[in-house]
Amino acid sequence: MSETDLAVIKPEMMKPYVWLQTSDDSIQQVEQEIAMFCPLICQEIIQKGMGSSKNCAICLPQQVSPAMLSLILDYCRFHQVPGRSNKERKSYDEKFVRIDTERLCELTSAADSLQLKPLVDLTSRALARIIEGKTPEEIRDIFHLPDDLTEEEKLEPLRNITADPRIRLLNRLYAKKRKELKERERLKNVEVEEEHVDDRSVDDLLSFINGNDGDPKGVKTSKNKKKNRRKKEQQKNSSLKEASELNKKEVNGHDIRHQSSEAEIISETSYLHYAEDDAFTSKPEFDDGDIDDEIDPALKEKIDREVEDFARRLNSDWPERMQELLSSGQERKTVLFTADGFIRRHA
Amino acid sequence: MGRAPPEFPCLTDMDPDRISYLPGHVIDQILSHLSIKEAVKTSVLSSKWRYKWATLPNLVFDNQFVSAAVQDHMIVKNKLLRTVDHVLLLHSGPINKFKLSHRDLLGVTDIDRWTLHVSRKAVKEFVLEIWKGQRYKIHSCLYCCQSLTHLELFNCWLKPPSTFKGFKNLTSLDLQHVTLAQDAFENLISSCPVLERLTLMNFDGFTHLNIDTPNLLFFDIGGKFEDISFENTFQLAVVSIGLYVNFEINQSRLRGGYSNLLKFFVNLPHLQRLEIQSYFLKYLAAGIVPINLPRPCIDLSYLSIRINLNDLKEISAALCLLRSSPNLQELEILARQEEQTLTITHNYCWEDVFFSCPEMHMRNVKIDGISGIKPELDFISFLLLHCPVLERMTVIPVSNMGTELMKQLLRCRRASRQAEIIYLDP
Numbered sequence: 001m002s003e004t005d006l007a008v009i010k011p012e013m014m015k016p017y018v019w020l021q022t023s024d025d026s027i028q029q030v031e032q033e034i035a036m037f038c039p040l041i042c043q044e045i046i047q048k049g050m051g052s053s054k055n056c057a058i059c060l061p062q063q064v065s066p067a068m069l070s071l072i073l074d075y076c077r078f079h080q081v082p083g084r085s086n087k088e089r090k091s092y093d094e095k096f097v098r099i100d101t102e103r104l105c106e107l108t109s110a111a112d113s114l115q116l117k118p119l120v121d122l123t124s125r126a127l128a129r130i131i132e133g134k135t136p137e138e139i140r141d142i143f144h145l146p147d148d149l150t151e152e153e154k155l156e157p158l159r160n161i162t163a164d165p166r167i168r169l170l171n172r173l174y175a176k177k178r179k180e181l182k183e184r185e186r187l188k189n190v191e192v193e194e195e196h197v198d199d200r201s202v203d204d205l206l207s208f209i210n211g212n213d214g215d216p217k218g219v220k221t222s223k224n225k226k227k228n229r230r231k232k233e234q235q236k237n238s239s240l241k242e243a244s245e246l247n248k249k250e251v252n253g254h255d256i257r258h259q260s261s262e263a264e265i266i267s268e269t270s271y272l273h274y275a276e277d278d279a280f281t282s283k284p285e286f287d288d289g290d291i292d293d294e295i296d297p298a299l300k301e302k303i304d305r306e307v308e309d310f311a312r313r314l315n316s317d318w319p320e321r322m323q324e325l326l327s328s329g330q331e332r333k334t335v336l337f338t339a340d341g342f343i344r345r346h347a
Numbered sequence: 348m349g350r351a352p353p354e355f356p357c358l359t360d361m362d363p364d365r366i367s368y369l370p371g372h373v374i375d376q377i378l379s380h381l382s383i384k385e386a387v388k389t390s391v392l393s394s395k396w397r398y399k400w401a402t403l404p405n406l407v408f409d410n411q412f413v414s415a416a417v418q419d420h421m422i423v424k425n426k427l428l429r430t431v432d433h434v435l436l437l438h439s440g441p442i443n444k445f446k447l448s449h450r451d452l453l454g455v456t457d458i459d460r461w462t463l464h465v466s467r468k469a470v471k472e473f474v475l476e477i478w479k480g481q482r483y484k485i486h487s488c489l490y491c492c493q494s495l496t497h498l499e500l501f502n503c504w505l506k507p508p509s510t511f512k513g514f515k516n517l518t519s520l521d522l523q524h525v526t527l528a529q530d531a532f533e534n535l536i537s538s539c540p541v542l543e544r545l546t547l548m549n550f551d552g553f554t555h556l557n558i559d560t561p562n563l564l565f566f567d568i569g570g571k572f573e574d575i576s577f578e579n580t581f582q583l584a585v586v587s588i589g590l591y592v593n594f595e596i597n598q599s600r601l602r603g604g605y606s607n608l609l610k611f612f613v614n615l616p617h618l619q620r621l622e623i624q625s626y627f628l629k630y631l632a633a634g635i636v637p638i639n640l641p642r643p644c645i646d647l648s649y650l651s652i653r654i655n656l657n658d659l660k661e662i663s664a665a666l667c668l669l670r671s672s673p674n675l676q677e678l679e680i681l682a683r684q685e686e687q688t689l690t691i692t693h694n695y696c697w698e699d700v701f702f703s704c705p706e707m708h709m710r711n712v713k714i715d716g717i718s719g720i721k722p723e724l725d726f727i728s729f730l731l732l733h734c735p736v737l738e739r740m741t742v743i744p745v746s747n748m749g750t751e752l753m754k755q756l757l758r759c760r761r762a763s764r765q766a767e768i769i770y771l772d773p
Contacts, residue, residue, distance in 0.1 A: 132385055
């Protein structure tokens with residue numbers, strides 16, 4: 001056409017076009033004012049001067065396939081006309097998002113990549129409406145989500161935190177221990193009322209730790225027989241049983257409590273042992289009075305050793321401890337923390 | 348032109364699960380249209396969805412949150428407490444909005460803990476509504492939260508510490524049923540430099556309102572106060588004031604020429620919408636009522652007045668306003684029904700009160716609560732005479748008046764040819 005002809009042609013014919021390249025590398029021509037509705041395209045045209053010809057077509061993001069581009073352009077074409085009423089726009093929008101969910105997701109992604117906020121808002125609302133009120137199975141079905149969580153992980157997140165099976169097991173064990181301790185406390189309290197407080201000094205008690213296996217001071221010699229019997233008992237029973245037995249013995253209020261806490265941190269296995277423990281049953285063998293009167297020194301030694309050990313653990317003097325352990329001549333049970341915080345005893 | 352290889356899975360791939368690959372902010376947007384409960388439930392959908400909800404920007408715990416099926420308040424309350432704890436702990440990232448508004452949530456001290464937590468997460472909008480019980484004292488950590496842009500409190504007690512320097516980013520403040528000391532109030536308002544919207548309803552602890560904040564655009568207040576003044580509020584465009592107490596004009600204050608009306612309007616040059624509710628017109632009418640305001644309210648396009656049409660002073664005040672608002676488009680007159688102890692004023696000179704004024708350009712006038720007394724009819728006829736471009740006048744009587752009122756209305760002369768008078772049934 002000659003130039004004069006061009007001048008006569010109506011302005012609409014001369015609308016500028018931009019060239020857009022979609023994800024499949026195909027290039028198409030789009031009216032500029034419609035394409036400019038998308039901020040990303042707008043930016044490319046204005047700031048970088050792209051899109052004016054086929055050679056410098058604007059390269060659209062990966063998410064924009066030709067089908068998606070056509071949908072988006074439809075949307076832009078409708079909304080960029082200023083004269084429409086809100087009702088019209090709303091009605092168009094509602095119809096616009098009535099597409100299958102797969103395409104809806106694709107459209108959301110494409111709109112987001114082009115920074116077309118109104119369309120992203122529209123599609124995300126539509127997706128939310130789809131998700132709303134449905135069961136997880138239904139949602140997985142609609143969106144083709146893989147059902148790849150273990151039963152454990154599928155805990156209803158708003159429920160109790162102790163839904164974790166490990167924690168549940170732990171709680172059960174703790175509950176058991178607590179119950180047992182309560183039992184022991186109850187029995188002990190009955191005994192305590194009858195008994196006088198042991199008034200040996202701490203130093204005396206601690207002196208046992210320093211390898212004094214023999215006849216400790218302050219112990220009534222008349223109890224020797226009993227002591228021997230108890231020693232036999234000791235060797236017969238597991239060391240763990242002793243610990244539990246001690247809780248019944250009258251030491252003094254403080255120590256018993258200490259032992260209770262000590263007993264509490266003993267491993268589950270020891271507790272399970274305790275459950276079958278015949279310490280209760282063996283009790284009647286002794287004179288009740290005798291048992292309550294004194295502490296078997298060897299047992300006492302054991303207690304104190306454990307107490308000190310525990311204290312030391314709390315202070316975390318590891319090198320010091322190691323040295324002690326290595327240099328210790330006595331048979332000691334090493335006590336180590338395991339990864340999950342339980343104290344397990346190794347022979 | 349070659350294309351760089353895709354950085355993330357191309358959606359044309361065979362993977363049908365497209366939604367999981369949407370960018371994080373888009374997923375946030377989708378989930379934000381769901382209730383918190385539904386959003387958190389998405390964590391069981393698949394391994395990818397486990398923590399997608401955890402970046403939700405808005406956490407809204409309201410009545411829809413805990414199902415109303417369980418009627419026992421204690422159970423509901425405990426469930427609510429546990430759930431808020433859960434969600435807050437599992438949430439990651441900044442929190443944009445935190446709203447707590449539940450019927451069964453009394454002023455529990457857990458709220459303090461949550462307040463501290465969200466203020467550390469740079470919360471921007473904080474809404475707390477305590478439905479029942481005493482005013483809940485807001486924890487002091489909230490006053491240090493400089494990220495706040497919107498603060499909304501219902502049934503709370505505010506006691507800012509002495510070190511409180513204001514909210515530097517607060518643009519919107521909404522306090523209803525709050526207790527706040529006078530100096531604390533003044534300090535709060537004047538130390539929020541970018542405050543644009545202020546709503547105060549049913550407050551106690553302060554009675555003198557001195558509104559001094561330069562960027563205020565919207566002001567809505569309803570409560571009991573003794574006086575109100577504006578300072579440095581030149582951008583204020585929308586004002587709605589309701590004085591809920593029938594204050595008695597203190598005769599001893601009638602010294603000199605004080606005028607509440609003048610004082611009120613002196614610093615409001617750009618008012619666009621004004622609502623005068625309850626007894627506020629009575630307050631404004633105290634003192635001297637000028638014929639005109641010194642500076643006309645040229646931007647005022649909407650005016651709504653609650654007026655006692657038995658009170659001549661109030662009528663004068665209203666007329667002063669009408670005369671000083673050349674661009675008023677819409678007028679609403681709501682008659683305040685006083686107890687019948689007031690004397691009905693019959694004997695006044697019409698001209699003294701309703702003397703002529705420049706033409707008013709209202710298009711739409713609504714008069715509600717007419718009971719047929721003479722000043723009302725005078726007012727209506729005055730309006731009809733001086734509004735040449737009036738399109739519609741709607742009259743709503745307070746009770747079935749019979750035809751007497753209608754007869755009177757028919758007689759009125761109208762300056763506007765297009766004027767319709769619509770008489771609605773009560």
